[in-house]
Amino acid sequence: MKKTVSFIMTVFVGGLLSxxxxxxxxxxxxxxxxxxxxxxxxxxxxxxxxxxxxxxxNYTGKIRTRCSSCNGSGYTSRTVKKTCPDCNGQRFFRKxxxxxxxxxxxxxxxxxxxxxxxHAYNCRRCxxxxxxxxxxxxxxxxxxxxxxxxxxxxxxxxNNCDNGYVVTQxxxxxxxxxxxxxxCKGYEYISVDCRRCRGEGVIYVYxx
Ligand SMILES: [Zn+2]
Ligand SMILES: [Zn+2]
Ligand SMILES: [Zn+2]
Ligand SMILES: [Zn+2]
Ligand SMILES: [Zn+2]
Ligand SMILES: [Zn+2]
Numbered sequence: 001m002k003k004t005v006s007f008i009m010t011v012f013v014g015g016l017l018s019x020x021x022x023x024x025x026x027x028x029x030x031x032x033x034x035x036x037x038x039x040x041x042x043x044x045x046x047x048x049x050x051x052x053x054x055x056x057x058n059y060t061g062k063i064r065t066r067c068s069s070c071n072g073s074g075y076t077s078r079t080v081k082k083t084c085p086d087c088n089g090q091r092f093f094r095k096x097x098x099x100x101x102x103x104x105x106x107x108x109x110x111x112x113x114x115x116x117x118x119h120a121y122n123c124r125r126c127x128x129x130x131x132x133x134x135x136x137x138x139x140x141x142x143x144x145x146x147x148x149x150x151x152x153x154x155x156x157x158x159n160n161c162d163n164g165y166v167v168t169q170x171x172x173x174x175x176x177x178x179x180x181x182x183x184c185k186g187y188e189y190i191s192v193d194c195r196r197c198r199g200e201g202v203i204y205v206y207x208x
Pocket of ligand 2: 054055057061062170172178
């Protein structure tokens with residue numbers, strides 16, 4: 001099929017001919033519709049100005065598909081270790097385990113001077129208690145000093161989509177929402193056989 005159609009072209013095929021039979025006279029004349037070109041131009045019925053609207057994307061050029069990562073929910077969940085609630089993840093407790101004061105030997109009293117039976121004063125180091133602070137780290141029993149106890153499921157917004165849907169460019173129309181008509185190849189008009197002369201270029205008329 002020709003891509004461009006010149007319907008202005010007026011080819012005069014055959015001119016006027018006369019066929020005479022026994023009864024009626026028939027004249028063969030150039031088709032007045034196509035002027036003998038045998039073709040006429042019609043607007044393509046399968047498109048709009050050479051373009052076909054893409055129904056795959058509903059003319060938007062975009063395809064919205066359900067996100068496979070979150071199955072369309074918009075959220076993903078993952079299981080993580082839960083921080084031990086007892087030690088708050090610190091693994092150890094600092095605990096005071098007092099020991100005997102080395103200055104007073106645990107008595108809490110010291111005597112001044114060498115005289116036996118002299119006045120005894122409270123030991124300065126332990127303040128008379130006989131014991132001094134001794135901080136030690138005690139492993140958390142709940143978590144076995146790991147800092148974690150059990151697991152918990154965290155729900156997070158899916159970062160692969162927008163509220164459960166992924167928008168991609170329509171591959172059928174390359175994101176334009178329409179594509180070129182294959183019938184008229186985007187020309188909007190197509191060349192068809194002239195309807196009046198059925199593509200013959202001539203018609204027969206009865207002459208008296
Ligand atoms: Zn014609
Ligand atoms: Zn499309
Ligand atoms: Zn998602
Ligand atoms: Zn713990
Ligand atoms: Zn002491
Ligand atoms: Zn068309």
